[in-house]
Amino acid sequence: MRSTFIPLALTLAAVAAMALPQQIPFVAPHPPTVPQHHALTNTAYARFDHDQVLRVQVANDDELKQLEAVIEEQTLDLWSNLRIGTVDVRIPRSNMDAFKSAVSLPHSVMIENLQELVPEQAPASIIRSHGDWNFTDNSFWASYHDLATLNSFTEAMVQQFPDLVKRTSMGTTHEGREVFGMTIHGFQNKKKSLAQQQEDAQENNDEVNSWWSWLIDSLAANRSSKNHSKPEKHPKEILFHGGQHAREWIGPAVVSYIAKELILGYGTNKKITRLVDQFEFTIVPVLNADGYAYTWEHNRMWRKNREPTFVPFCPGIDPNRNWGYKWNNGGSSSNPCSEAYQGPEPFAAKEPKMIADYILKKGNVVSYIDFHAYSQLWMSPFGADCTSIPKDNEDIMEAGMGAAKALKDIHGTKFAVGSVCNIIYQASGGSLDWTYATGGVKYSYAVELRDTGRHGFLLPEDQILPSSEETFAGVLHLSNFIRKREKQWGYMS
Ligand SMILES: [Zn+2]
Numbered sequence: 333m334r335s336t337f338i339p340l341a342l343t344l345a346a347v348a349a350m351a352l353p354q355q356i357p358f359v360a361p362h363p364p365t366v367p368q369h370h371a372l373t374n375t376a377y378a379r380f381d382h383d384q385v386l387r388v389q390v391a392n393d394d395e396l397k398q399l400e401a402v403i404e405e406q407t408l409d410l411w412s413n414l415r416i417g418t419v420d421v422r423i424p425r426s427n428m429d430a431f432k433s434a435v436s437l438p439h440s441v442m443i444e445n446l447q448e449l450v451p452e453q454a455p456a457s458i459i460r461s462h463g464d465w466n467f468t469d470n471s472f473w474a475s476y477h478d479l480a481t482l483n484s485f486t487e488a489m490v491q492q493f494p495d496l497v498k499r500t501s502m503g504t505t506h507e508g509r510e511v512f513g514m515t516i517h518g519f520q521n522k523k524k525s526l527a528q529q530q531e532d533a534q535e536n537n538d539e540v541n542s543w544w545s546w547l548i549d550s551l552a553a554n555r556s557s558k559n560h561s562k563p564e565k566h567p568k569e570i571l572f573h574g575g576q577h578a579r580e581w582i583g584p585a586v587v588s589y590i591a592k593e594l595i596l597g598y599g600t601n602k603k604i605t606r607l608v609d610q611f612e613f614t615i616v617p618v619l620n621a622d623g624y625a626y627t628w629e630h631n632r633m634w635r636k637n638r639e640p641t642f643v644p645f646c647p648g649i650d651p652n653r654n655w656g657y658k659w660n661n662g663g664s665s666s667n668p669c670s671e672a673y674q675g676p677e678p679f680a681a682k683e684p685k686m687i688a689d690y691i692l693k694k695g696n697v698v699s700y701i702d703f704h705a706y707s708q709l710w711m712s713p714f715g716a717d718c719t720s721i722p723k724d725n726e727d728i729m730e731a732g733m734g735a736a737k738a739l740k741d742i743h744g745t746k747f748a749v750g751s752v753c754n755i756i757y758q759a760s761g762g763s764l765d766w767t768y769a770t771g772g773v774k775y776s777y778a779v780e781l782r783d784t785g786r787h788g789f790l791l792p793e794d795q796i797l798p799s800s801e802e803t804f805a806g807v808l809h810l811s812n813f814i815r816k817r818e819k820q821w822g823y824m825s
Contacts, residue, residue, distance in 0.1 A: 377454040378631035382425040385411055385443035385788060387418050388435065395437055396757070402434045407669045409633065411788050412707055413756040413780075414663065420785055422446065422633070442785055449790040456628035468596065473589055473797045476581045478628045479509070482617045485588055486514055493595055495520045500614055503686030505622045506639045511686060513616030516594050517567060518609035568698040568818070570811060571691070571773075573616035576652050576683065576763065578623025578634045579789045580705035582781045582799055587703055589800035590807055591615040607811050611698075619683050620651055633789070637681055641668030649675040651683040652702070653761035657769050658716035663759030674761050684763065691771040699775035699814055701807070702763040706788055707780040708747045710736045710806070713768040715752030716760035724774050731775055731813045738809035742802040745782065752778070775814055779803070 390396050396416055403410055406427060411420035420442060423431050443449065456478050465472050465485070472485070490499045496518065502511040572590060574583030594613055597604030607613075618624045622638040636648030646669035653664035656678035660666070664674035679685040691697050712728045714720055722728055729749065736747040748755050752762065768776040782791055782799045791799070 377451065377457075377629075378633065380422075380424075380446035380450055380633065383422055383446040384425075384428070384441055385420055385422050385446065386431075386439045387420050387442045387785065388437050388439040390416050390419055390437060392416060399435060399437065402431065404665060404667065404670060406430060406434070407667065407671075409635075409671050412785065413759065415755075415757045418785075420788065443788065449787070450632045454629050456625075467592055470797055472592075473585060473800055475793050476585060476796070479618060479621055479625045482584055482588060483512075486512065486591075486617065489514050489591065489595055496595060496598055496608070500616075502616060502619075502690055503682060505620075505682055506637065507622045507625075509621040509625065511616060511619060511621050511683070513573070513614060514591050514595075515569075515612050515614045516591065516598075516608060517612040518598065518605070521609050566696055567610065567612050568814075569612040569614055569694055569696050570699040570814070571614045571616075571687075571697050572701045572703065572807070573619045573687070574703040575618035575620050575624050576702055577650075577704055578620050578627045578636070579632060580703075580781075581627070581789070582705045582791050582796065583703040584617040584624070585796045586781060586800045586803045587615055588617045589797075590804050591617075593804050603808065603812065607808070607815060610815055611811060612696075613811075616687075619687065623648070635671050636673065637683055639681060641673065642676070643668040646673075649673055649681040650761075651681045652704075652763055653759070654679060654681040655684045655761050655763050655766040656688065657761075657766035659761045661716045661758075661760035663715065663757065664761050678761070684766075687763070688766060688771065691767060691773060695772075697767075697771065697773045698818065699810065700764070700767045700771070700773045700777070701810075702778045703781060703803075704778060705781045705791065706783055706785065708745065708782060708784055709755055709778075709780040710739075710747045710749045711752050711755060711764065711778045711780070712749075713751060713765050713776055715756070715758065715762045716765050718753035718758050721751075722768060727817060728775060728777075731810050731817075732777060734813055735806035735810040739802045739806035742805045743798050745799075745802050747779075747806075775810065779806075 388399060390399060393416070396414060396419075399419060399421075400414055402408070403421060408427065408431070409422040411422055412418070421431075455476075465481075465488075467485070467488075477485070486499070489497045496516060498515045498517075498519070500513050500515045502513065504510055572587055574580070574585075574587035576583075591613075594604060594608055594615075598608045599605055620637050623634055623636060626634045626638060634648075636650045638647055639649050640647050641649070648668075650664070650670075650672050653672050653674040659678040660674055663672070665672045667673060675681050679688060691700070710732045712725070712732055713722050732749045736749045740746055752759055752764070762778060764776040764778045767773040781803065782795055
């Protein structure tokens with residue numbers, strides 16, 4: 333059954349929701365529908381019969397170089413990141429002999445027959461009979477959603493919480509899709525409540541009472557005083573997005589959950605309320621909208637965007653190899669048929685360009701997380717240059733480790749924390765290097781969500797909610813860390 337949009341009911345729900353945001357179920361204004369511009373019934377959904385995903389053991393640099401060369405030469409689909417340890421690669425059945433004769437490294441079969449995990453039909457061609465979405469009971473996070481549905485989620489939040497959520501447009505993709513998200517902030521709450529003032533004063537006292545923390549803070553203040561002087565009037569911004577890589581469906585799901593928790597927690601959860609009053613959270617569920625739509629309509633394994641290249645039958649730039657900081661400095665490919673195609677020049681791809689422009693224009697972004705899958709990693713700069721370390725590394729690492737611990741406390745899921753160079757390998761053109769080094773975003777991360785390879789990109793739907801819950805705990809910790817640390821430095825109001 334498809335739900336209908338009833339303005340009166342929605343208005344009543346919105347009024348009631350403002351009073352008791354955590355208790356009122358509400359309805360997405362536009363139910364999921366089949367996109368009109370695609371004749372899906374006539375379009376085959378890509379099949380992967382007897383494709384295997386192999387986990388290759390790599391012991392040293394030489395072996396890694398050898399494997400990288402074969403992947404590039406045979407244009408294979410790299411599933412994990414390149415690193416010493418294990419590397420996951422998808423090998424089509426027709427390629428298996430060539431791969432095995434070129435690579436003599438030990439390996440195991442991680443996925444025996446990929447087709448068994450991929451839907452037979454394009455998921456976007458199936459009209460789902462979910463009916464009305466209920467965001468408060470978390471049933472929305474029991475399944476993955478197509479672009480239209482995720483966009484409806486964002487629109488619903490904007491419509492129903494006008495004092496708390498503003499619609500933020502990032503730009504338009506090659507195929508003309510608008511990339512947009514939500515900016516969540518206590519826009520109406522300009523004055524701190526008395527209770528909050530007392531709480532902040534208590535927090536300050538606690539901090540001053542510890543001579544050890546005083547010493548650390550004094551050193552930190554001294555270190556940072558050159559960059560940050562006066563308190564600022566405008567709130568700092570924390571920016572998250574998912575879906576830079578199209579097939580990593582867990583990213584948009586988790587990011588939309590984070591938005592929902594911040595929105596529904598405002599006014600009911602003290603910690604969340606304080607953060608939402610302090611920061612602007614801008615959350616964009618799907619950055620690479622063209623690629624994401626393509627995974628729902630044509631090919632579940634698509635990773636890149638859909639921009640044309642100089643090879644007509646190999647479209648798509650890898651947006652996360654196209655950012656402008658030390659672009660083309662290793663770990664990316666100049667071959668348009670490669671899954672890691674870096675593009676003809678930095679910021680040739682519209683997706684990284686629109687986020688970079690946004691960050692420069694705003695000038696107030698203090699934290700950025702680019703959510704990916706899979707491998708369970710909380711990564712910091714740098715990836716493009718393994719000889720340099722961020723000047724803020726201590727804070728970046730402390731915040732990241734705290735986030736990973738808070739994440740683990742929810743369901744026991746372990747995330748490794750470290751720079752891209754340290755926990756993976758050199759990879760240039762990635763988002764977090766640029767946001768940190770050029771965009772001035774101090775707490776810049778790339779997070780690889782669940783799992784560690786059992787399902788890879790095809791993470792079962794029953795893991796969406798636990799993955800979302802634990803990641804939200806990590807994000808909450810990170811935001812709170814920034815709030816406290818930056819307050820000590822005196823450059824937040
Ligand atoms: Zn990715």
